[in-house]
Amino acid sequence: MVNATTPSEGFEPAGLRERKKQRTRQTIARAALELFDRDGFHETTIPQIAAAADVSPRTVSAYFPAKEDLVFPDQEDSFARLATRLRARSGEETTADALRDWIGAELPRWAERDAEMRMQRRVVDTDDGLKAVEQRYRALGEELIAAAIAEDLGASPDALEPRMAAAATFAIFGIVGGEHEGKGQIADEHGCIDGEPVLLHLLDRALRFVDAGIRSLQGDAPVAG
Amino acid sequence: MVNATTPSEGFEPAGLRERKKQRTRQTIARAALELFDRDGFHETTIPQIAAAADVSPRTVSAYFPAKEDLVFPDQEDSFARLATRLRARSGEETTADALRDWIGAELPRWAERDAEMRMQRRVVDTDDGLKAVEQRYRALGEELIAAAIAEDLGASPDALEPRMAAAATFAIFGIVGGEHEGKGQIADEHGCIDGEPVLLHLLDRALRFVDAGIRSLQGDAPVAG
DNA sequence: TAGAACTTTGCATGCCTTGCAGAAATGCGT
């Protein structure tokens, strides 16, 4: 079922319909984020966003079931890619390898959207409901990692080790993203350490932390596994 | 200003007014949880809850600003006690000591409300918005622990070590609470291991994990501290 | 180009949230 009208599509969504849909989605999300940042999340109404994006209010709700979703338009996709990458790892590869790979692949996207990510952070920091949604995503990400680590370890996904490992590992995102009020010690400088992106540097340290932690529990009788 | 009419008040809120308020609050929360569990969170309306608690709908909203808050009526207090305990620890005491103490003090409360906690879990598991709120609380708890650990370590609260340590430590609550779908491997048996409550057993293992992790990073140059 | 498939839109409904003012209850001093 190759589309004959479009020669070199590469890996884009293919159909014109689909591309238009993605463009609309992005337009709406951008308009929303800008308004949220300028006027505040609660102060901005959906009709206002719709007007800015030149669509009807009903369309905004169709694309984004909840108003909060407008602030995290890409999380779902990003995690989907992580899940895919984790699923696709060979027997040799550890979760850590896949994670490193995934971050490497996502980094350019994040760099590209630097301005939006900063807006997003500012907006999220003004509203507790948005923080809640953000934490929910964090939990989803941890879930993925925990399951993969559990597989590596031959343990239950609900055992202590995979859970702790996933939680500790994911903490690096909270740090670079400046998820906390004294935000962005690192976030401000998307720089490198020893020629390596900060995030990957943190990941390495996190993995060392986790490895040591897990090893220290090896002798114990498993409790929840 | 001792109240002459009530001999042995103990440590209750004192005033009759305040006690009545707490009772009303509890009545509303109980009624809500029961209805949520029976009919579903979205299916239950605030007027229904109000009727069940024998107050006006407006009063429900006065006590609980958001409908979601009805599901977590005690989290705030519990964390407040943790914060107090952490603040009150002497120079000798580590965060781990305070944490152990706090859990020990909270355990009887949790045991007392076993039925409600189970309902709460069932309800939360049916709604993503509630999961988000739950994760938000988790983040708040981690914040407290991270700050305390940072103090112990003489590091910044946004450094990697305290964040990872707090995240890993807090993971134990997700496990005993059965925060995940395959819930309650342990939750079902509020039992003990070697005569120790499961939660404290898990805490010990978590602390060992964290200690090993932190030690393994000692030689490194701090990145975010 | 015609019809199928899908998207966008407007309308209507139900619910949550919040401010406000009056009614009701409580606490306190006499």
Next chain:
DNA sequence: ACGCATTTCTGCAAGGCATGCAAAGTTCTA
């Protein structure tokens, strides 16, 4: 025991979000 000050509860109303439905408008395919 009584009345006043304070606090809490209640009803009303307005504003905004979420969602089902059917009509109108696009895009796709044969």
